[in-house]
Amino acid sequence: MLLKQLLEDDFNQIVDERLSDAAEELANSPYDTDLGLNMAQDAKKVVAGKLDIQTFHKKYHASLVKEFGQQVRQGTQEDNGKTKVKWGMVIDLRKCVGCDSCMVACKAENRTPPGISYNVVLEKEVGEFPHISKVNLPMPCMHCDNPPCVQVCPVRATFKLDNGIVTIDNDRCIGCRYCIVACPYGARSYDFGESYEDEMLGFNDVTSPEYGIERGKREPRKTPIGTVRKCNFCLHRLERGEEPACVETCIGDARFFGDLNDPNSTVSKLANSPRAFKLKSDLGAGPNVIYLR
Amino acid sequence: MSTVVKETKHPNDKAKGALPTLFKWWIGILLVLFAVGAYFIMERLWLGLTTTNLSSVTPWGAWIAFYIFFVGLSAGSFLLSTMIFVFGMKRYEKVGKMALFIAIICMIVALTFVLMDLGRPERALSALVHWNVTSILAWEMRFYVIYITLLTVELYVAMREDFVRLAAHDSLKGKVARLLTFKDSTINDYTRKRDHRWMKILGTIGIPLAILGVHGGTGAIFAVVSARPAWNSGIFPIIFVVSAMVSGTALLLAIYVIRCKALKQPIDEQMVVGLAKLMIAFLFIDLLLQFYDYLVALYSLADSHLLSLQTMMRSAYSWSFWGIQIFLGAVVPIFLVYWKKTAKNMNALLVAAVFVVIGIIGVRFNIVVPSQIVPIMEGMPAGDYYPTYNEWFVSIGIMAMGLLIFTIADRLLPLDQEMDGSEMGDQNAR
Incomplete structure (x- = not known):
């Protein structure tokens, strides 16, 4: 158990060292940093199953349209989750x-x-x-x-x-x-x-x-x-x-x-x-x- | 009357000692046929359905035709028994229990045919576990189980008095009767009333079960298939039920006459003539319904309908329609029953009944096969189906099995006991 935890800590450390700072990276992009960070946070919840994908889309739809304009529309419709593959x-x-x-x-x-x-x-x-x-x-x-x-x-x-x-x-x-x-x-x-x-x-x-x-x-x-x-x-x-x-x-x-x-x-x-x-x-x-x- | 009773008892008492030669031959022939059938059944189980002429174009063949034929016989003879037990048609009373028993045997035979036809017979029972509620076939499986149970219970109630009476005898039937009754079973006014009430209740439940569930439902298996226009009509399940009544009445008439002749019992001629008239009445309704079904199909002038009719009436298969279904199964019997010289002749009526039964086999084949010969889409291959030796011998074997069960059970169970039986019971009591 202890060994496993130690190993995990080691891995996390390596990952942290390798990964660049999210805020820093986003600041370099022309788009809103806070929006990116918040979305990433919630996306983790979606992946973990704690947040519904539809709620996620609803939450960010307005700000995404504001940030990216018309080009975002198609994207959100596609990942809406309502439409399955047929x-x-x-x-x-x-x-x-x-x-x-x-x-x-x-x-x-x-x-x-x-x-x-x-x-x-x-x-x-x-x-x-x-x-x-x-x-x-x-x-x-x-x-x-x-x-x-x-x-x-x-x-x-x-x-x-x-x-x-x-x-x-x-x-x-x-x-x-x-x-x-x-x-x-x-x-x-x-x-x-x-x-x-x-x-x-x-x-x-x-x-x-x-x-x-x-x-x-x-x-x-x-x-x-x-x-x-x-x-x-x-x-x-x-x-x-x-x-x-x-x-x-x-x-x-x-x-x-x-x-x-x-x-x-x-x-x-x-x-x-x-x-x-x-x-x-x-x-x-x-x-x-x-x-x- | 007492002489009649004596005569009916005579061969059964002898059964323990020397069996009549005729009976020996009968059992012997059936055993041989069953053994031959069993060989081909093993072949079919070992090699699969390659032993048949079935294909993906014509997936259903002779075994399915026989299956619906025997389900029809069962429903038909059961409905005839309800005429006696529920509607009190006393003049057919002699064949009441026989009708119930034939209904059970026909179901066993029918389900054996289905078992032979399944690609995976070992999975047959999973049809009762997994239930697709939109599948007519799934419903039918359940209806069949309920129906057989109801028939068995009803037959037992019908025979209860006879069992109690027979339990005092030291014959084979008596031993079986002792096995099937409680020690303190008696007959008195109360039990008689109770039994009659139960017969009525079971028969009344059985009528919708047999018409809507078992046989109308079997017709619906075909009628709901919109891909096969020849089957896809609302009148189709009704034709199934009516032709079931035709074949059921005919079979009962035939078995009654043959059995009386074999056991050298006097034939109730009045009842036989009545049954024959009833059979022809059902036959007329059946022909009428079929005529309208064909007329509507013909009138549509749709290729799919015309092709189906053509396959049935004007192709290499048409001998089955004109020769068996129409000539042998309708024209000859109607003539025999109505022509003055044959109308009261027991042999002629027996022949008429047997022809009607054969005719209905033709009807069942003409339902199943021709509509699967027509290509399902223009340009697809047409079917080419004729049963193989394997299919015929398996069928004969299964039918021999049915007759064997019938013959043996007829020796063990009081299927022919009549109303004067109560007098006999009194005599025994003294």
């Missing part, structure tokens, strides 16, 4: 060339077995010769606002995260496949336990760590086999600060990924474009994958 995707159909590389990237990233693809590209010819055009429709999970799959799951194994992503707890799923039946976009698949092992050496060596869960080898009767699987916007990549594999790989840059709650994000701006539309928007599911026609 991940969404915009797919520009004019840019999509139908190369299917998003499908391949998804398969490689999530190591999906035969018969399962989190992301598919539907292809269709419209019109009659010579007036024809080809439409490619890349379809990941729509991560709906009111997901029908979540509505019907008897055991709450599938649910919506705060960031808008619809996930599955494969350790709870009983494999009744009601969600597959209820999904209007065909975005869900049942894992029958098939494998590429015959064509691809080492396919069974590792299961993709979906939702950050390391499952090790892919073996018969072992979760996620016997349960339902789906696109999760590459949640494991998002947590590392990377975009979903399909977005990153898209050769035509047709896919955009971002926060739909942030009005200044690229996806928000594109989602408000007159070209934007949603699939089966009459159903009330509220998809968060938006297409540009």
Whole structure:
């Protein structure tokens, strides 16, 4: 105990020596020193959980606007705490060339077995010769606002995260496949336990760590086999600060990924474009994958 | 009447010594079918659902069709029993307890089908632990448990007097009866009144439970799915309930006639004719509702609806609709029940009832399969589903299990005791 305290004191001393004096530093800046010090003091409280972030913003909003003028507005709105991240995707159909590389990237990233693809590209010819055009429709999970799959799951194994992503707890799923039946976009698949092992050496060596869960080898009767699987916007990549594999790989840059709650994000701006539309928007599911026609 | 009683008792007394050959064959065949089914059940549990022709496009198949079929049979025969115990339709009284017992067995069979269909059967009970209140399926699981409990209690109350009477006998049934009754159980005016009151109460609770909870609810599992337009209509759960009444009445009629023939008991022809008429009445309502459901779908001219109807009525699957659901399940039975030459013929009515039951199996398949054959979105693959050998043999095995339970329990429990039983009790008392 004593040793620990001594060590802590030593560390604090070193830190104090290294750190420059806050008041002195702030005095060098063109802005108000007292405001800076007070904000830093309260920010510590916010970090420690003793002060609500919203109260913090309320307290300093007026003085911040006075000090920094208009440019502060955007900043405070963003850190307001009221708005959470809502991940969404915009797919520009004019840019999509139908190369299917998003499908391949998804398969490689999530190591999906035969018969399962989190992301598919539907292809269709419209019109009659010579007036024809080809439409490619890349379809990941729509991560709906009111997901029908979540509505019907008897055991709450599938649910919506705060960031808008619809996930599955494969350790709870009983494999009744009601969600597959209820999904209007065909975005869900049942894992029958098939494998590429015959064509691809080492396919069974590792299961993709979906939702950050390391499952090790892919073996018969072992979760996620016997349960339902789906696109999760590459949640494991998002947590590392990377975009979903399909977005990153898209050769035509047709896919955009971002926060739909942030009005200044690229996806928000594109989602408000007159070209934007949603699939089966009459159903009330509220998809968060938006297409540009 | 006493001769009737003697005859009904006859085969059971013999049961202890030499079993009738017919009975031996019956049990033998069922055991073989069950053993074959058990092999395929093991295969399915070991290899998973790859043994089926199910896919992510057509995730529900034969087992789900059989599941809703048996839930329907159960609800149907239970509702028929309430006609007797709650509304006092005395002329069907002979099949009252049988109806209750068939309702229980059908639920067991139905839930076994669901268990087979689950990707993770070992997690089945977690459906009772975790509860998603917006999920119809979660509600159904709970309704099924309550329903089976209620059926069991009601059946016990219905048989209580018979148990007390039988406890004095030294037969197999008597031994079972002694196990299931208290030593000081008696029959007098008070207990008779009490039992009747309880039958009425349980039956009355059971009616909404069976209609709204168990079978209407099972229909709602499908009806609420807006992604599948063929299911998504308000009339759908009602069709479920009515077709349940059709199949329940038909099955009861068939089992009653077959059982009487097998045990060489006299058939109450008047009651059978009455049941057949009731069955056809339900069938007419069922056809009417289905007609309107199809008409509304057709009239919308929406691609999704037209495709579903087309898959059902004009595709490689249409034999099931025209051949089984309409011809075998409706046209032939209606003809048999109304044609003067067959209207009073027990064999013809038996055939009509069996055809109706088969027809309703067709109805259940035509509900489950065709709407999952239609691609969920334009451009997505269409389904291609036909049950595999595994699926058929598992189904046969489970049904054989149900019949085995029925046959054995029929030997152990007084399912066929009638009103003249009280006289018999008096005779024994002397």
